[in-house]
Amino acid sequence: MLRSCAALLRTPGAPRGRPGAPRRSFSSEKVVQKDCALPNPSWSKDLRLLFDQFMKKCEDGSWKRLPSYKQFFSKTFQGFQTLYLDPSLVKGEEHAQLFTRSFEDGLGFEYVMFYNDAEKRVLCFLQVGPHLQGAPGFVHGGAIATMMDSTTGTCACRAGGIAMTANLNINFKRPIPLCSVVVIDSQLDKVEGRKLFVSCNVRSVDEKTLHSEASALFIKLDPDKSLRKKR
Amino acid sequence: MLRSCAALLRTPGAPRGRPGAPRRSFSSEKVVQKDCALPNPSWSKDLRLLFDQFMKKCEDGSWKRLPSYKQFFSKTFQGFQTLYLDPSLVKGEEHAQLFTRSFEDGLGFEYVMFYNDAEKRVLCFLQVGPHLQGAPGFVHGGAIATMMDSTTGTCACRAGGIAMTANLNINFKRPIPLCSVVVIDSQLDKVEGRKLFVSCNVRSVDEKTLHSEASALFIKLDPDKSLRKKR
Numbered sequence: 299m300l301r302s303c304a305a306l307l308r309t310p311g312a313p314r315g316r317p318g319a320p321r322r323s324f325s326s327e328k329v330v331q332k333d334c335a336l337p338n339p340s341w342s343k344d345l346r347l348l349f350d351q352f353m354k355k356c357e358d359g360s361w362k363r364l365p366s367y368k369q370f371f372s373k374t375f376q377g378f379q380t381l382y383l384d385p386s387l388v389k390g391e392e393h394a395q396l397f398t399r400s401f402e403d404g405l406g407f408e409y410v411m412f413y414n415d416a417e418k419r420v421l422c423f424l425q426v427g428p429h430l431q432g433a434p435g436f437v438h439g440g441a442i443a444t445m446m447d448s449t450t451g452t453c454a455c456r457a458g459g460i461a462m463t464a465n466l467n468i469n470f471k472r473p474i475p476l477c478s479v480v481v482i483d484s485q486l487d488k489v490e491g492r493k494l495f496v497s498c499n500v501r502s503v504d505e506k507t508l509h510s511e512a513s514a515l516f517i518k519l520d521p522d523k524s525l526r527k528k529r
Numbered sequence: 530m531l532r533s534c535a536a537l538l539r540t541p542g543a544p545r546g547r548p549g550a551p552r553r554s555f556s557s558e559k560v561v562q563k564d565c566a567l568p569n570p571s572w573s574k575d576l577r578l579l580f581d582q583f584m585k586k587c588e589d590g591s592w593k594r595l596p597s598y599k600q601f602f603s604k605t606f607q608g609f610q611t612l613y614l615d616p617s618l619v620k621g622e623e624h625a626q627l628f629t630r631s632f633e634d635g636l637g638f639e640y641v642m643f644y645n646d647a648e649k650r651v652l653c654f655l656q657v658g659p660h661l662q663g664a665p666g667f668v669h670g671g672a673i674a675t676m677m678d679s680t681t682g683t684c685a686c687r688a689g690g691i692a693m694t695a696n697l698n699i700n701f702k703r704p705i706p707l708c709s710v711v712v713i714d715s716q717l718d719k720v721e722g723r724k725l726f727v728s729c730n731v732r733s734v735d736e737k738t739l740h741s742e743a744s745a746l747f748i749k750l751d752p753d754k755s756l757r758k759k760r
Contacts, residue, residue, distance in 0.1 A: 370662075462704065
């Protein structure tokens with residue numbers, strides 16, 4: 299399968315680089331990656347205000363802004379790569395991009411997450427770009443599911459260690475207008491052995507509209523088993 | 530919110546067009562859209578074989594290939610636009626792209642769906658590109674959720690009329706390696722008034738690996754209420 303992945307990446311016409319992609323290291327050159335969880339010109343006033351408000355809350359250490367990158371390199375997920383990943387999969391990984399960061403600025407997911415360790419809580423401020431459309435004028439349910447999975451997953455991993463989604467149960471209450479800003483509020487509810495139970499909801503910035511709710515179950519990975527071996 | 534959407538679309542540096550996007554009609558010129566559910570050079574042998582096999586099954590009319598486009602125009606979702614969409618939302622819609630078709634060829638979702646009316650069943654053959662990464666080497670849970678929502682949603686709408694997702698409950702069993710091909714098999718299980726119950730599973734091409742299962746509930750839209758009025 300990785301041969302076909304390599305073939306894909308050689309597809310004529312496929313872009314060879316994107317704005318914000320890291321400069322690749324082919325020698326000992328240091329890889330420089332752009333932190334995507336910082337304001338860019340596509341951010342609306344609503345998103346920028348929420349960002350500024352929570353950056354202030356970070357000053358006393360109660361909240362922490364979480365950086366975010368298009369690609370996984372040395373520091374990010376180093377433990378995952380070392381402990382769980384079959385080496386045969388690593389070849390393709392260097393060409394891959396994180397799904398939620400694979401869009402041009404402003405067209406897809408624009409977001410920043412903040413973590414509160416005392417509350418085991420992650421807040422995600424999300425602006426939904428025009429390339430996330432489902433029904434005309436509204437965000438695709440899959441795009442909402444994606445950011446609910448990402449936010450609850452970040453909450454699970456921050457609170458309990460490296461884990462993967464086992465179940466995601468979403469109630470879609472009110473559709474989200476395309477290009478609006480929403481707040482995803484996620485919290486660790488319970489830990490039972492390797493099981494981490496996390497819930498979240500998606501609300502409008504003024505908190506008046508509850509767009510969606512979800513509960514998620516994550517399983518902490520077992521360092522004795524690679525994901526590949528389980529298959 | 531649509532003002533901010535328009536602002537996004539004017540962001541300096543944002544691409545003004547993508548390969549495969551329709552030629553825009555500013556006068557009476559006819560809009561020509563690319564059907565994305567047809568083979569392109571990024572398709573792997575596995576995906577091409579499944580496509581050819583089911584195109585044969587279409588010859589007797591039992592199965593039907595479903596075309597798919599980046600944008601909604603006159604024919605697609607015309608009923609939705611007329612009956613359910615607040616006119617104030619339509620302005621932004623012409624710039625928007627369907628989430629699952631907003632990637633360059635081969636980098637995101639490459640898929641084709643086939644519908645069997647007698648069985649009320651949709652099969653989706655999906656190749657997961659390198660920009661759909663979650664954990665290193667594997668597809669993002671949100672990308673899987675997106676295609677499960679799309680496939681069950683297509684099944685619901687084909688079998689029961691225009692409907693939107695109310696609940697999506699996914700069990701993730703085995704992670705999907707990036708750049709592989711999987712089969713999403715979706716079926717209408719039950720209809721209760723305006724409720725449509727649809728289930729689906731995601732398997733490897735050889736059917737040996739069950740990657741995920743989901744149940745979904747869709748609600749048929751009421752022509753007397755626009756989505757905007759409900760908010």
